[in-house]
Structures are given as C-alpha cells and as structure tokens.
Amino acid sequence: MAVHSTSDEHRELPAARISEAAPPPPQATFSSYAHDMWRKIITGESGVLPVVVGLVVIGILFQSANSNFLSPGNLVNLLVQGSVFMLLAMGEVFALLLGEIDLSIGFVAGISGIIAAELVKGTIGWPVWLALLVALLVATAIGALQGTIITRLGLPSFVVTLAGLLAWQGVMLMILGNGGTLPINDAFFNGIANASIPPLWGWLVMGIAVAVYGLLIWSREHRRRTSGLVAPPSSVTWIKIGGIAAAGIALLLIANANRGILFPIEGLPWVVLLVLAVLALWSFLLGRTAYGRYVYAVGGNAEAARRAGIGLANIRTIAFACSGFTAGIAGIVYASRLQSVSTNLDGGQLVLYAVAAAVIGGTSLFGGHGKALHAVLGGIVIAAIYNGMGLLGLSAALQYVVTALVLLAAVTVDSVARRGKSH
Amino acid sequence: MQNSPSPPLLRLEGISKSFGPVHALTDVNLTIREGQVTALCGDNGAGKSVLIKCISGIFAHDAGTLYWNGKPVHISSPKDAYDLGIQTVYQDLALADNLDIVQNMFLGREVTRHLTLDEDSMERQAAATLASLSVTTVRSIRQPVASLSGGQRQAVAVAKAVMWNSKLVIMDEPTAALGVAQTAMVLKLVTQLASQGLAVILISHNLNDVFSVADSIAVLYLGTLAAHEPASSLTRQKVVELMTAGRLHFGIPQEERHHGSA
Numbered sequence: 036m037a038v039h040s041t042s043d044e045h046r047e048l049p050a051a052r053i054s055e056a057a058p059p060p061p062q063a064t065f066s067s068y069a070h071d072m073w074r075k076i077i078t079g080e081s082g083v084l085p086v087v088v089g090l091v092v093i094g095i096l097f098q099s100a101n102s103n104f105l106s107p108g109n110l111v112n113l114l115v116q117g118s119v120f121m122l123l124a125m126g127e128v129f130a131l132l133l134g135e136i137d138l139s140i141g142f143v144a145g146i147s148g149i150i151a152a153e154l155v156k157g158t159i160g161w162p163v164w165l166a167l168l169v170a171l172l173v174a175t176a177i178g179a180l181q182g183t184i185i186t187r188l189g190l191p192s193f194v195v196t197l198a199g200l201l202a203w204q205g206v207m208l209m210i211l212g213n214g215g216t217l218p219i220n221d222a223f224f225n226g227i228a229n230a231s232i233p234p235l236w237g238w239l240v241m242g243i244a245v246a247v248y249g250l251l252i253w254s255r256e257h258r259r260r261t262s263g264l265v266a267p268p269s270s271v272t273w274i275k276i277g278g279i280a281a282a283g284i285a286l287l288l289i290a291n292a293n294r295g296i297l298f299p300i301e302g303l304p305w306v307v308l309l310v311l312a313v314l315a316l317w318s319f320l321l322g323r324t325a326y327g328r329y330v331y332a333v334g335g336n337a338e339a340a341r342r343a344g345i346g347l348a349n350i351r352t353i354a355f356a357c358s359g360f361t362a363g364i365a366g367i368v369y370a371s372r373l374q375s376v377s378t379n380l381d382g383g384q385l386v387l388y389a390v391a392a393a394v395i396g397g398t399s400l401f402g403g404h405g406k407a408l409h410a411v412l413g414g415i416v417i418a419a420i421y422n423g424m425g426l427l428g429l430s431a432a433l434q435y436v437v438t439a440l441v442l443l444a445a446v447t448v449d450s451v452a453r454r455g456k457s458h
Numbered sequence: 459m460q461n462s463p464s465p466p467l468l469r470l471e472g473i474s475k476s477f478g479p480v481h482a483l484t485d486v487n488l489t490i491r492e493g494q495v496t497a498l499c500g501d502n503g504a505g506k507s508v509l510i511k512c513i514s515g516i517f518a519h520d521a522g523t524l525y526w527n528g529k530p531v532h533i534s535s536p537k538d539a540y541d542l543g544i545q546t547v548y549q550d551l552a553l554a555d556n557l558d559i560v561q562n563m564f565l566g567r568e569v570t571r572h573l574t575l576d577e578d579s580m581e582r583q584a585a586a587t588l589a590s591l592s593v594t595t596v597r598s599i600r601q602p603v604a605s606l607s608g609g610q611r612q613a614v615a616v617a618k619a620v621m622w623n624s625k626l627v628i629m630d631e632p633t634a635a636l637g638v639a640q641t642a643m644v645l646k647l648v649t650q651l652a653s654q655g656l657a658v659i660l661i662s663h664n665l666n667d668v669f670s671v672a673d674s675i676a677v678l679y680l681g682t683l684a685a686h687e688p689a690s691s692l693t694r695q696k697v698v699e700l701m702t703a704g705r706l707h708f709g710i711p712q713e714e715r716h717h718g719s720a
C-alpha cells in the first residue's frame with residue numbers, strides 16, 4: 036500500500052519551473068507556539084483539558100475527605116488498579132478511532148484471564164509463557180472474528196460487540212461454573228500485577244526510558260528545524276523532554292517510598308512498565324506507520340480513504356484484532372492482581388470504564404481523533420474515582436451511578452468540543 | 459483496434475449506469491486522447507460526476523466497456539484506477555478533515571522508510587507542489603484540513619492529484635471555489651499536463667475556462683452524450699444549446715447566449 040520513495044514516483048511539476056520552490060515556513064517562536072497550544076487546550080482540540088481539570092478536582096475532593104488518598108501507598112495502589120482500565124481503554128481507542136465501538140472487551144479480557152489461569156493450573160501445568168501467549172492469541176482471534184463479522188457482513192459494531200459481551204460472559208460462566216473461582220498459584224503470573232522492581236533497578240529502567248525517548252524526540256525535532264520543516268521551537272522540545280523526565284522522577288519517588296505497614300514494600304510495580312510498553316507500542320503503530328495513518332483516515336472520512344485505495348475492511352478488522360489483543364493483556368493483569376479469576380468479573384462495567392477513560396482522556400466517540408496516551412491519562416482519572424469511592428466506603432450501587440455520570444460528562448465534553456470545532 | 463496505429467488512451471463504449479429507477483448514464487461513448495484536454499459539460503445532474511466516478515473505480519457501471527490503450531479493462535476499485543495511472547480531483551474533494559495537508563496529499567501512497575512514515579520527505583514534496591500551484595495562504599502545511607477555507611481545500615485536492623506521475627488526470631470542477639490567481643494557475647497546469655502528453659478530463663460550468671483550455675468538448679444531457687466535438691468547431695452558444703436542449707436547433711434568441719456561462 037505504502038510506496039518507497041523513488042525519484043520517478045513523483046511528477047516534475049511543470050508549474051514548479053514558473054515559481055520558485057516553497058519558501059521555508061516561518062519558524063515558530065516560543066510565544067506563538069505557546070499561544071497555539073493554549074488555543075488548542077481552550078477549544079478542546081488537544082483534548083487534555085478534561086483530564087487536567089478532572090485530576091485536580093478529584094485530588095482535592097478525595098484528599099479532603101480522606102487524607103490517605105494522596106499517600107504514596109494509595110497512589111501506587113491506584114496505578115495498579117488503573118492499569119486494567121488503561122489497557123482496556125487503549126484497546127477501545129482502536130474502535131473509537133474508526134468511529135466504532137467495542138463493547139465486548141471487558142469479557143474478552145475475562146476469557147483471556149481464564150484461559151491463562153486454566154493452562155497454568157496444576158492438572159494442566161503448561162509453562163506460564165505459553166499459557167499467556169495462548170490467552171493473548173485467543174483474545175486477538177476473538178477481536179478479529181468480531182471485526183470480520185462487522186466488516187464482511189456490514190453489521191453495526193455496536194450490535195456485534197454487544198452480542199460478544201453476552202456470548203463471552205456466557206462462555207466464562209460455562210468454564211467457571213456459577214459462582215466459581217479459579218485460583219492462580221504461579222509466582223510469575225501473580226507477580227505481573229503484584230511484584231515490584233527493586234528501587235535501584237527502577238531508577239535505571241526509568242532513566243534509560245527517559246533518555247531514549249528524549250533522544251528520539253530531540254533528534255527528530257532538531258532535524259526538522261534545521262531542514263526548515265514544521266517543528267516546534269527548541270525551547271518547547273526541551274520543555275517536553277523535561278516534562279517526561281519530571282513525570283518519570285515523580286513516579287519513581289512515589290513508587291520507591293516505603294508503602295508497607297508491617298514490613299517494607301517499595302518499588303515500581305511491573306505492571307506500570309507493562310502499561311508504558313503497550314503505550315509505546317500503540318503510539319508507534321498509530322502515529323508512525325502507514326497502518327496507523329489509515330486508521331485515522333477511515334475514522335475521519337471513510338469514503339475519502341476508500342477513494343485513496345485503502346482497503347477499509349482490512350484496516351477495520353485489524354483494528355478490532357488489536358482491540359482484542361489489548362483486552363487480552365488487560366485480562367491477564369486483572370487475573371494476576373486478584374491471583375484468581377472468578378464470576379465476579381463484571382465485563383460490562385469494565386467496558387464502560389474503558390470507554391469513559393478513553394473519552395475523558397480526549398479520544399472522540401465520533402472517530403478520527405484520539406491517541407493511546409489519552410487512554411492512559413483517562414484511565415488514571417477513572418482509577419482515581421474508583422479508588423476514591425472505595426476509600427470513602429461508598430456502596431456499589433452509588434459507585435454505578437457515579438460511573439454513569441462520569442461517562443455522561445465525558446461524552447458531553449467530547450460532543451461539545453467537536454461541535455465547537457466543526458462550525 | 460488493430461487497424462489504428464495508436465489506440466486512444468481511454469475509450470468508453472456503451473457505458474450505462476442507473477441508481478434504482480434513476481438512469482444517470484445511458485449508452486455513453488467517449489474517446490479520451492493523450493495530450494488533449496477534454497472538457498465535460500452539462501447541466502446540474504447531467505451525469506458528469508457519475509461518469510468520471512465510473513472511470514475512477516468508485517462506481518461499477520451496469521453495461522458497456524472501458525478500453526485502456528485499446529484493451530478492455532475492468533476498473534472495479536479506486537486502486538485499479540491508480541494502477542492504470544488515473545488521478546482524480548473529486549467534486550466533493552474527498553479529503554479527511556482530521557488529517558493535515560501533507561497527510562491528505564499522500565493518503566494511500568505514503569512514503570515509508572524502515573516500515574515507518576518518512577514525514578520529512580513527504581512534507582518537502584507537498585510544500586513544493588503547493589508552492590508551484592501558488593498556494594501560499596495556508597498558515598501551516600501541518601494544520602488539519604478541517605481548518606482550511608473552501609478554496610484552500612480545493613487547492614489541496616488539486617495538488618494531491620497532480621503530484622503523481624499519471625496518464626490521465628480527471629478534475630471535477632477544480633476551480634469552483636478558487637481565487638483568480640489560483641484558477642489561472644490550475645488552468646495553466648491543465649494545459650501543461652496536456653502538453654506533457656497526459657490526457658486531462660476537465661469538468662467545469664465556466665465556459666470561459668472551458669474554451670480557454672479544452673481541445674475538445676463533450677456535452678452530457680440527461681445522462682446521454684449530446685456531442686463530442688473539437689473545441690474549434692463549437693461556440694459558447696452551441697454548447698449552451700447542447701447542455702440545455704441536448705441538440706442543436708438554430709435561431710436561439712441573442713439574450714440566451716451567455717446563459718450558463720457564469
């Protein structure tokens with residue numbers, strides 16, 4: 036689909052002889068860039084405003100109600116709880132970018148967790164890596180199957196994945212039996228969400244990650260600046276790198292503080308690294324590859340994408356497979372955190388949290404706008420609400436109502452922002 | 459076609475297309491030659507856009523055959539059209555609003571290096587193409603197309619189509635929203651593409667533009683081809699007659715002469 040650059044691919048434009056080559060674009064100054072950024076935030080175009088406002092409000096609200104809310108121990112706990120939402124939301128972003136929705140991912144995650152747990156249990160005893168691999172493959176296949184039904188039969192994704200939600204819940208109940216629980220005894224499996232990186236190693240890994248990211252972004256933006264392409268001023272590049280470094284340091288300081296009560300517990304949970312790795316993978320796929328470009332194109336104007344020769348059915352099916360794969364990872368993390376899988380897993384609630392997280396983070400329900408990063412940021416907001424309500428001892432009934440209100444608020448913000456832009 | 463030394467680039471034979479009860483095209487025969495600008499005229503709803511969409515692989519025609527260089531071809535998808543060397547500027551422009559100018563211009567034909575997008579080289583080529591079309595009013599080539607004016611969007615769509623090496627360029631009302639300088643540039647480009655040996659199909663309601671660049675003029679009337687004549691043998695008045703009546707009947711009143719040539 037994508038072509039390699041060869042000189043004979045492109046027309047030597049006749050008109051190019053008449054007028055001179057493109058004048059170099061005026062280099063953006065810091066103030067013009069900051070002004071632009073501010074406009075994007077205010078108009079809702081950048082999508083981060085709800086996250087920032089949401090986090091500040093939630094932080095103040097819950098901290099004043101319970102002074103434990105912002106303690107290092109609870110913040111780490113919040114991140115681990117949130118990792119399932121963040122992963123599921125990253126899967127949901129694929130569907131939302133296309134202007135579709137995937138309601139099945141909550142129970143697809145459940146199926147993935149069950150398969151992994153079944154395969155490692157004593158009577159079967161597969162090596163854990165193989166069990167996890169099979170679970171992920173099945174989750175991906177489920178996504179691909181639903182995607183195929185949606186694209187080849189031309190059915191609405193809402194209906195197909197709603198059927199998936201019911202069907203996979205049924206399969207889960209069949210495997211576990213009503214009210215059944217499947218404990219997990221494998222140390223590696225349980226360690227994914229419960230073990231932590233030793234503090235020193237944490238610093239090392241985070242240092243390397245920040246350095247690599249900083250080098251990539253600096254070399255890219257420097258190259259574009261020096262060759263006269265559209266690029267932010269160097270001060271902005273440094274602010275970005277500084278921001279990432281500050282976030283990394285803050286994360287490590289919180290995670291490496293002793294959060295144990297009887298005996299010391301410290302270090303960054305492995306699952307946080309897992310979330311960051313999935314974030315990097317999907318950011319790369321969506322932002323730097325032709326496939327990712329086609330996902331945005333299909334979500335923005337499917338007919339234009341079709342006329343550009345893009346195979347819509349393949350792009351959509353692969354996106355649903357990616358959604359299933361990411362849900363599979365989330366299911367493994369979910370099982371690992373509880374060290375078991377049980378029929379208590381509420382895939383319906385999970386998927387609503389995932390949609391809410393993606394939309395709060397800035398991904399549009401109307402297709403074409405969104406990033407994997409939005410899912411992670413929105414996942415933190417959702418986790419904070421979920422965690423805070425738990426700390427306050429709110430009833431499950433009230434938690435459902437609050438979740439629904441948060442989802443409605445996020446969708447309203449999205450709808451208002453998009454409407455404001457298109458007129 | 460063995461008797462002719464060089465068959466025309468594209469020949470349409472008996473092309474028909476209906477949407478349910480609506481006969482958008484009925485038995486259209488048309489010959490498109492290399493190095494020539496063929497103007498396609500007709501009233502609103504005459505079937506111009508449907509005809510070029512049948513050539514571009516957007517619609518499948520119900521009956522008839524397309525011959526490319528004398529050989530029958532099936533253009534069943536936009537990709538087939540690209541592969542033959544057909545580039546189209548659609549009347550609705552077919553741009554993705556959420557993508558920026560560069561991303562739209564290279565959509566479906568991204569330049570990649572080691573599996574990743576080569577944004578720098580795409581941006582350079584897009585900037586050069588836009589500059590050559592005198593499109594200098596866009597604030598940034600990296601702004602989403604949603605934020606452009608109607609004329610700027612049209613200029614992007616034209617630039618997108620002429621950037622590639624192709625054999626046939628189809629433009630469906632490419633200058634309808636353009637300013638004076640950009641219109642002149644596009645018309646100049648049309649004649650230059652033809653002088654380079656390409657075939658160009660130009661749809662326009664502006665008969666001044668049509669007569670200034672077209673080598674031949676085809677007129678569609680209610681889905682049928684009313685005429686396809688060399689531009690030198692036609693006048694504005696005759697074209698208007700063909701567009702409005704589907705045939706020439708002499709003695710049309712003077713005041714109707716420039717009707718439709720806005």
Ligand SMILES: Nc1ncnc2c1ncn2[C@@H]1O[C@H](COP(=O)(O)OP(=O)(O)OP(=O)(O)O)[C@@H](O)[C@H]1O
Nearest residue numbers: 477480482500501502503504505506507508509549
């Ligand atoms: N997708 C479609 N479905 C149904 N009917 C269609 C479709 N596209 C075009 N038509 C019909 O086909 C006929 C020809 O339309 P077409 O768009 O080719 O007109 P046109 O000559 O391009 O007119 P204009 O100058 O207004 O662009 C019209 O009657 C129109 O209603």
Ligand SMILES: [Mg+2]
Nearest residue numbers: 506507549630
């Ligand atoms: Mg038309």
